[in-house]
Amino acid sequence: MRPFIQFESVSKAFGSVTVVNALDLAIEKGEFVSLLGPSGSGKTTILMMLAGFERPTQGAIYLDGKRIDHLPPYRRQMGVVFQNYALFPHMTVAENVAFPLEMQRVPRAEIARRVERALDMVKLKPLKDRRPSQLSGGQQQRIALTRALVFEPSVILMDEPLGALDKQLREHMQLEIRELHKRLGLTIVFVTHDQSEALTMSDRIAVFNAGRIEQIDNPQVIYDTPRTRFVAEFIGETNLIEAKIASVDNQVARLSLGAGLSARAHAAGGLSAGQTASFSLRPERIRLGMAPEGSNALDMTITDCIYHGDHMRVQLARDDFSLVARCERLAGHWTVGAPVVASFDPRDCTVLAQ
Amino acid sequence: MFRALQATFGIAVVVFLLMPIFAILPLAFTSSVFLNYPIPAYSMRWMHELTTAEVWRTSILNSLIIGSGATVLATVLGTLASLGMRRGALPMAGLLRTMFLLPMVVPAVVLGVGMQIFLVRLGLASTYLGVIIAHAVLCIPFVIVSVSAALQGIDPTIERAASSLGARPVTVFRRVTLPLAIPGVVSGAIFAFATSLDEVVLTLFVAGPNQRTLARQMFSSIRENISPTVAAAALLLIVGTLCLGGLGALLRWRQGRKTAAAAA
Numbered sequence: 001m002r003p004f005i006q007f008e009s010v011s012k013a014f015g016s017v018t019v020v021n022a023l024d025l026a027i028e029k030g031e032f033v034s035l036l037g038p039s040g041s042g043k044t045t046i047l048m049m050l051a052g053f054e055r056p057t058q059g060a061i062y063l064d065g066k067r068i069d070h071l072p073p074y075r076r077q078m079g080v081v082f083q084n085y086a087l088f089p090h091m092t093v094a095e096n097v098a099f100p101l102e103m104q105r106v107p108r109a110e111i112a113r114r115v116e117r118a119l120d121m122v123k124l125k126p127l128k129d130r131r132p133s134q135l136s137g138g139q140q141q142r143i144a145l146t147r148a149l150v151f152e153p154s155v156i157l158m159d160e161p162l163g164a165l166d167k168q169l170r171e172h173m174q175l176e177i178r179e180l181h182k183r184l185g186l187t188i189v190f191v192t193h194d195q196s197e198a199l200t201m202s203d204r205i206a207v208f209n210a211g212r213i214e215q216i217d218n219p220q221v222i223y224d225t226p227r228t229r230f231v232a233e234f235i236g237e238t239n240l241i242e243a244k245i246a247s248v249d250n251q252v253a254r255l256s257l258g259a260g261l262s263a264r265a266h267a268a269g270g271l272s273a274g275q276t277a278s279f280s281l282r283p284e285r286i287r288l289g290m291a292p293e294g295s296n297a298l299d300m301t302i303t304d305c306i307y308h309g310d311h312m313r314v315q316l317a318r319d320d321f322s323l324v325a326r327c328e329r330l331a332g333h334w335t336v337g338a339p340v341v342a343s344f345d346p347r348d349c350t351v352l353a354q
Numbered sequence: 355m356f357r358a359l360q361a362t363f364g365i366a367v368v369v370f371l372l373m374p375i376f377a378i379l380p381l382a383f384t385s386s387v388f389l390n391y392p393i394p395a396y397s398m399r400w401m402h403e404l405t406t407a408e409v410w411r412t413s414i415l416n417s418l419i420i421g422s423g424a425t426v427l428a429t430v431l432g433t434l435a436s437l438g439m440r441r442g443a444l445p446m447a448g449l450l451r452t453m454f455l456l457p458m459v460v461p462a463v464v465l466g467v468g469m470q471i472f473l474v475r476l477g478l479a480s481t482y483l484g485v486i487i488a489h490a491v492l493c494i495p496f497v498i499v500s501v502s503a504a505l506q507g508i509d510p511t512i513e514r515a516a517s518s519l520g521a522r523p524v525t526v527f528r529r530v531t532l533p534l535a536i537p538g539v540v541s542g543a544i545f546a547f548a549t550s551l552d553e554v555v556l557t558l559f560v561a562g563p564n565q566r567t568l569a570r571q572m573f574s575s576i577r578e579n580i581s582p583t584v585a586a587a588a589l590l591l592i593v594g595t596l597c598l599g600g601l602g603a604l605l606r607w608r609q610g611r612k613t614a615a616a617a618a
């Protein structure tokens with residue numbers, strides 16, 4: 001049994017430039033998968049291959065067990081939401097939403113009914129006779145979404161659909177899309193380069209770098225145990241620690257951090273004494289002040305303290321070894337120049353693949 | 355100081371360009387039989403002559419027939435050509451475009467000579483169809499320029515969206531591309547009609563006595579008998595062209611407003 005959507009070693013090259021490289025990706029029905037990556041990493045290209053606007057140079061794409069990479073877009077039954085909304089400027093809102101139903105030769109009366117209901121769902125029925133140019137960005141976005149949903153496609157594809165909205169509206173729309181996804185059981189492939197958007201919305205995140213998946217997993221795993229340096233740095237903020245492995249004992253590695261500091265980390269395996277490895281340590285995992293039983297404790301000095309409203313960012317250093325810790329504002333009072341004990345659980349120090 | 359100079363120069367150029375037009379127009383209403391100043395009294399006599407005399411009436415009718423024919427032909431062909439040259443679908447689209455725009459720069463006499471030889475071969479010399487074809491050749495570049503600009507303004511993702519929503523290529527064209535390009539097609543057609551209306555040189559070469567257009571008739575009447583009917587005809591042409599120009603400007607303004615609103 002194949003997964004609902006499957007990319008099977010799909011490559012795409014434009015001329016001599018390979019943009020997507022032997023991609024394997026499986027998406028289950030009802031899943032919300034985000035493709036996250038920096039600009040130029042091939043996210044749009046992958047989405048366009050799924051929608052049918054680009055053809056893979058190599059490999060195969062399956063939807064619901066059937067090979068689709070040779071099908072034209074209009075035979076794929078996918079609702080695509082573009083970054084700039086791509087509403088038809090010469091049609092009213094209602095005509096825009098009716099368009100896919102007309103293409104399916106749905107009877108007139110039913111079209112009217114379904115358009116009505118769909119516009120009701122996004123609370124935009126009063127605007128149905130307006131032109132897209134008379135709507136705000138958020139309203140246009142919602143119409144584009146409605147238009148992509150109304151013909152009940154098997155998959156919804158979204159290419160940075162919220163990129164052009166301001167922060168508040170974006171967060172509102174994130175919730176709205178998530179809600180729709182849950183309520184209608186939609187399968188959604190969502191392209192974004194905003195990591196917090198991917199973290200809050202997705203069932204799984206595929207992190208892309210230069211046309212390859214660096215890691216694909218649920219948001220918590222991606223955030224807590226990034227597998228590569230790229231993922232650790234791209235998602236959230238992190239302390240990258242280069243350390244020499246002093247010893248490995250029973251899955252626990254003893255690291256020498258430099259400046260005479262040492263710490264323990266749970267090694268995911270593959271580490272041996274004497275080698276150098278990179279580790280990721282999230283700033284919010286570092287505690288300042290007292291060190292609980294069983295945690296690493298480092299004697300360091302506060303070099304800076306930055307106010308961020310809801311939290312503080314405390315810079316720590318000892319000789320050339322430095323860390324950033326994120327602290328609740330009420331967790332204590334920190335003075336620059338004062339010595340402090342920084343502690344963290346060995347499990348929060350994640351080894352990264354080279 | 356420099357600005358004042360600029361303004362003066364600008365006004366001078368405008369006066370220079372418009373003077374001949376303003377000089378001829380009052381003569382359309384002279385009561386004298388001579389096409390010169392001073393005007394003894396104002397009368398509608400020559401306007402009347404223009405609309406009743408057989409030669410003038412047929413020439414007006416001919417202008418309308420040939421103008422409409424050339425407009426339809428040029429608009430259809432020009433629009434198709436613009437669609438074909440869109441987005442590098444064809445190899446050497448750039449070269450093709452230059453070829454299509456050539457009639458704008460090739461001297462009309464050269465075109466006229468070639469056209470006449472060609473139409474004689476085809477047995478179309480001195481026929482309406484022949485003149486219409488000849489005029490269409492001159493008009494096509496205007497249509498291409500105008501339609502290409504309109505097509506350029508269409509966001510390709512809008513067509514992609516239509517396609518993803520289940521529209522076949524023909525449907526995408528009919529429901530999305532064409533409606534969005536229509537303002538460009540219409541203004542191209544207006545340019546085409548205006549071009550055909552005042553075309554003389556090609557007409558001299560390819561038209562027979564039966565296809566005398568208004569412009570052609572003015573040209574010969576000013577050499578044969580200098581009657582103020584010419585001024586009346588000039589007035590008619592100017593009013594006609596102004597109406598067309600106004601219509602075109604109105605369309606462009608509306609389109610500009612629409613795209614500005616869409617971009618906002």
Ligand SMILES: Nc1ncnc2c1ncn2[C@@H]1O[C@H](COP(=O)(O)OP(=O)(O)OP(=O)(O)O)[C@@H](O)[C@H]1O
Binds near residue numbers: 019039043044046193
């Ligand atoms: N039609 C094309 N011809 C040539 N190169 C292309 C084409 N489309 C995309 N590319 C190249 O492929 C690479 C990946 O492009 P893509 O649009 O998939 O990136 P992306 O991950 O969506 O980036 P962004 O976040 O900026 O949208 C880019 O380097 C781009 O220049």
Ligand SMILES: [Mg+2]
Binds near residue numbers: 043044045159
């Ligand atoms: Mg993109």
